[in-house]
Each structure stands twice: as C-alpha cells, then as structure tokens.
Amino acid sequence: MSILIQNITAVNADDIIKGANILIEGERITELGTGIAGKADRTIDGTGLVAFPGFLELHCHLRDPGLTHKEDIVTGTRAAAAGGYTAVCCMPNTKPVADSPEVIRYIIEKAGKAGFADVLPVAAITRGMRGKELTDFAGLLKAGAAAFSDDGMPVAEDEMIIAAMKRARELHALLMLHEEDLAKRGNGAVHDGENARKAGIPGIPRAIEETMTARDIFYAEKLGTPIHICHVSTAGSVELVRRAKANGAPVTCETGPHYFSITDEKILDRNPNAKVNPPLREKGDMLAVREGIADGTIDAIATDHAPHSEEEKAREIEEAPFGMIGFETAFPLTVTNLLEPGVIGLTDIARLLSGRPHELLGIEGGKLKKNALADITICDINEKFVYNKDMVVSKAKNSPFLGMELKGRVCHTIRKGKFTYDRQAD
Ligand SMILES: [Zn+2]
Structure with a gap:
C-alpha cells in the first residue's frame, strides 16, 4: 500500500x-x-x-499476562495507537512477572498479532521483582527485552542495585529505575503536603523519591552504568538530574504528563483517579518539571499508563490502587500545558515523545526522513475537545482528566x- x-x-x-x-x-x-x-x-x-515521527512510550503497563481485567495487549496497544504511539515499552509487573524469556516472548508475539504498536517489553531486574536475585539478563535480552526495571518495587538493597548496574554495564542494557524508598512509604497515598492534611489522607514525602534518586545517581556515576530515571515528579529530583548531567553522569530521565499538568489539589475531593505513584505534587514541583523539560534536563515524556478496573478505582482513595491511564491524553496535555504557554516548541514535542525515547533505547526511528x-x-x-469517557479507547477509564x-x-x-x-x- x-x-x-x-x-x-x-x-x-x-x-x-x-x-x-x-x-x-x-x-x-x-x-x-x-x-x-x-x-x-x-x-x-x-x-x-x-x-511527527511516531511516538515511543518508555513506560506503560499493559497488564498482560494475568491482569487482563484491567487491560490487555490488544486493548492497550489499540489505545496507544489512538494516542499517536507506534511503539511502547511495557513494565514487568504482570502476573507472572516478566522475569523469564517465556513471558517476554508471549508479550512480543501477542503484540505482533494485534498489530497496533510494537511492544518492547521491559524485563524485571530481580526474580519476581523481589529484590533478592538478579534475573538472567542475557537470556531476557535474547528473548527481546528492551530494558530492565523493577518499576513499582524498586531494588532496595545497595548490593543488589550495584550488582544490577555491573551486569547492565557488561551487556549494554538499560536500567529504568522507579525511585522510591518503599520501606518508608507506609500507608501514604498522596503527596505529603497541605492538601493531604486538608483531605485527611496519609502523605508520601518528596524525600522518599529524592533519596533513592540520589543513591542511584551516585552508583551510576561511580560504576559508569547508564541509568534512566522513571517518572520524575519533584523539584528536587529535577535538580538532582540536572546536576548529575552537568557532572557528566550517565543519567537520563522522563516525567509524566500529569506532573506538568496538574497538582495535588486534584486529591482534595478524594478522587481515586488522581492517586498515582509518585503522587501529584505541588505547584512549585509542577513548574520545576516544566523547567526541566524546557532546558533538556528531562529527556522524555512517558505516560506511565496504569489501567485499573472501575471496581478497583471505586474504593476510597486510601485503598484504591495507584495509577492512571495516559496514552490518549499525553499529546493533548503536552500541547495544552507545554506548547500553548510557550514552555516548549514543536520540535521539542518531537524530541520528547519520539526522538529521545528512540535514542535511549538505541532503536531505529524517531525521525521523519527519506528511507x-x-x-x-x-x-x-489547534483542535479543542472535552475529554470524556465515551472517547476512551483503553479498557480502563481511570483518568483524572475526564471532563x-x-x-x-x-x-x-x-x-x-x-x-x-x-x-x-x-
Ligand atoms: Zn513506576
């Protein structure tokens, strides 16, 4: 054709x-x-x-295998295509965890049959994402893993992250790190600030993200292993990455559209769809994220598309799972909150949604040109629209941007x- x-x-x-x-x-x-x-x-x-060159998603959850009441590879990639994505990296927290070549192959094959987008599976760093034993990096790469992450269950022990960085360096594999000191989160559900107190919801301090960001930058620099920091949400994290880059550390990072578009005011009405991890922060953080995007500290926009069923998100905000869908709103939010106010220009959209993501993974694409x-x-x-539930292509509808x-x-x-x-x- x-x-x-x-x-x-x-x-x-x-x-x-x-x-x-x-x-x-x-x-x-x-x-x-x-x-x-x-x-x-x-x-x-x-x-x-x-x-634009086809968008590449660095961070999403397709929930397949095992959690397909939330989303599956067919519905997820169809939603990704509707959001302008031609390829997506999916995180390994499926059931079973994507820690074996069998699961990696299953994902690639099912996505290939569906044909909506290339799916680049991110394999687990440790078996079962339990933080105790490294997975078979070489075998997983051979099966088609695009990178490694324990996403929502970040590697806690220093010895283990050091071992992972050494192995990644040997194999030229990329580690994608969700930065959170999980032991300290307790029952925190939203950003720890004035709005959490007003709403009476337990908070998650910025330090839980920033101390782990600092630790991983420290080891990446010491060991010379490239790391990619996932969904940066605080002014402090942006500054840590900015300084690391200035020092020549092999560090890149992404942020999510929600971090440059809305703040923790969204949780005042206890809407579970505004519960996400890392949590929506304060205005100062949102502006710092925008600044980091504008000055190139932040390499990419990644949605962290995290579908959940209506039933799961119907729980009280304290009990509801973390996460929001994101494929279909990423581009409109980028235009509305970055392009329109003049934070970035059109070429930056190509850089943030396609050019850099392709470079970071070292795969073909990311530029419109002959051949x-x-x-x-x-x-x-220029088209304006009101985002409503009927438009949502994803199986899940958990978005704080509805309406x-x-x-x-x-x-x-x-x-x-x-x-x-x-x-x-x-
Ligand atoms: Zn994450």
Missing part, C-alpha cells in the same frame, strides 16, 4: 519542513520534501496538520506504512 500525505508541517527534533509532502511505499518513507508529486492508494490532505520506517503521528495542534477541555488531537497514526489509528474514518 502507498500513502501520500500532502502539504503538512513535518516536525523532527531538529528541523521543521512546512508544506511537506510525504510519500510512503510499503514500510518506508520513500520521499519527503516540498514539491514532491506522485500518486498513492490513499492521499491525506495535511493542510493545517502536523506530522526511514514510516512511523508517523499526524496531529491537529477537561484540552487542545491538540491525534488524527492518524501510521506504523510501518499501515494505519493503526484513523480518527476521521471512525
């Missing part, structure tokens, strides 16, 4: 081509530039629209030359 996209603004991390035509034949972009003619099986008028894979996200950055007016929508997602999301044809 061939596709011709006409008169679009093509945006990469390092360039913008206005009035571009993009010709796609088979899996690849065969022409890109102004004044390109040609015929194709399907033509898209890109007037007023923007084309590149035809992974393309076509968006309308909000947002600006910026994904219109089409093309992965390897095929439409995986096509809004106007719905």
Whole structure:
C-alpha cells in the first residue's frame, strides 16, 4: 500500500519542513520534501496538520499476562495507537512477572498479532521483582527485552542495585529505575503536603523519591552504568538530574504528563483517579518539571499508563490502587500545558515523545526522513475537545482528566506504512 500525505508541517527534533509532502511505499518513507508529486492508494490532505515521527512510550503497563481485567495487549496497544504511539515499552509487573524469556516472548508475539504498536517489553531486574536475585539478563535480552526495571518495587538493597548496574554495564542494557524508598512509604497515598492534611489522607514525602534518586545517581556515576530515571515528579529530583548531567553522569530521565499538568489539589475531593505513584505534587514541583523539560534536563515524556478496573478505582482513595491511564491524553496535555504557554516548541514535542525515547533505547526511528520506517503521528495542534469517557479507547477509564477541555488531537497514526489509528474514518 502507498500513502501520500500532502502539504503538512513535518516536525523532527531538529528541523521543521512546512508544506511537506510525504510519500510512503510499503514500510518506508520513500520521499519527503516540498514539491514532491506522485500518486498513492490513499492521499491525506495535511493542510493545517502536523506530522511527527511516531511516538515511543518508555513506560506503560499493559497488564498482560494475568491482569487482563484491567487491560490487555490488544486493548492497550489499540489505545496507544489512538494516542499517536507506534511503539511502547511495557513494565514487568504482570502476573507472572516478566522475569523469564517465556513471558517476554508471549508479550512480543501477542503484540505482533494485534498489530497496533510494537511492544518492547521491559524485563524485571530481580526474580519476581523481589529484590533478592538478579534475573538472567542475557537470556531476557535474547528473548527481546528492551530494558530492565523493577518499576513499582524498586531494588532496595545497595548490593543488589550495584550488582544490577555491573551486569547492565557488561551487556549494554538499560536500567529504568522507579525511585522510591518503599520501606518508608507506609500507608501514604498522596503527596505529603497541605492538601493531604486538608483531605485527611496519609502523605508520601518528596524525600522518599529524592533519596533513592540520589543513591542511584551516585552508583551510576561511580560504576559508569547508564541509568534512566522513571517518572520524575519533584523539584528536587529535577535538580538532582540536572546536576548529575552537568557532572557528566550517565543519567537520563522522563516525567509524566500529569506532573506538568496538574497538582495535588486534584486529591482534595478524594478522587481515586488522581492517586498515582509518585503522587501529584505541588505547584512549585509542577513548574520545576516544566523547567526541566524546557532546558533538556528531562529527556522524555512517558505516560506511565496504569489501567485499573472501575471496581478497583471505586474504593476510597486510601485503598484504591495507584495509577492512571495516559496514552490518549499525553499529546493533548503536552500541547495544552507545554506548547500553548510557550514552555516548549514543536520540535521539542518531537524530541520528547519520539526522538529521545528512540535514542535511549538505541532503536531505529524517531525521525521523519527519506528511507526511514514510516512511523508517523499526524496531529491537529489547534483542535479543542472535552475529554470524556465515551472517547476512551483503553479498557480502563481511570483518568483524572475526564471532563477537561484540552487542545491538540491525534488524527492518524501510521506504523510501518499501515494505519493503526484513523480518527476521521471512525
Ligand atoms: Zn513506576
């Protein structure tokens, strides 16, 4: 199949081509530039629209195998495609945990059959994510693991994280680290601040994130092992990464759209959909996250898409599980809260959602150019809409953004030359 996209603004991390035509034949972009003619099986008028290299999600939960009442690989990747993603990294906290080549292969095969997005499984660092024994890194890489993480169950013992960093260094594997001193969280459910006290909900102090961030930066620097810090949420964490980078430490990081869009005021009405880990912080943190995005301290935007059933999220906020869905709101929140206020420009969107994520994983993609894979996200950055439950493609509906007016929508997602999301044809 061939596709011709006409008169679009093509945006990469390092360039913008206005009035571009993009010709796609088979899996690849065969022409890109102004004044390109040609015929194709399907033509898209890109007037007023923007084309980005296909988005790559660094951090999500597809809940498959074993927790498919929340989400599964088919519904999850369909939702990812609707959010403009052509590839997603999924975290290993499934049932069983993705700590064996069998689970890694199962995920890749099921995603391949579904065809909505490439799924790049992140394998566990330790067996069962229990923090006691390293997994078989080499075997997991061979099976297709894209990186390693114990996500919500971060490795507590220093000896164990040192062993993991040494092994990762030997194998050129990337560690993705959720920074939290779990032993200190207790029954904390939301950010520890004025709003938690007003609502009478136990808090999670910033220090629980920041001390672990500092520890892992310390060892990464000492051992020379690249680490990627997940979902940075506090002003202090942003500053730790900024200083580490200035010192030349091999550290990168991501943040989630919720950390630059909303604050812990959202928990005042005890809405369980605003319960996420790390928790929504205060305005100063939100502004520091925006600053970190603008100055390049923060490499990527990752949603931490964490679906839960309505039943699970119907519990009181203290009892409800942590997490919110994120694929379908990431781009609109980026436009609404970063592009619109002038925190970043269009090329930064390409950098944060596609360019850097591809670089961090060392995989092909992340740039629109001749001969590149035809992974393309076509968006309308001016369209406004109210995000409501009926639009949600994910199996789960746990979003604190329901009912909000947002600006910026994904219109089409093309992965390897095929439409995986096509809004106007719905
Ligand atoms: Zn996490």
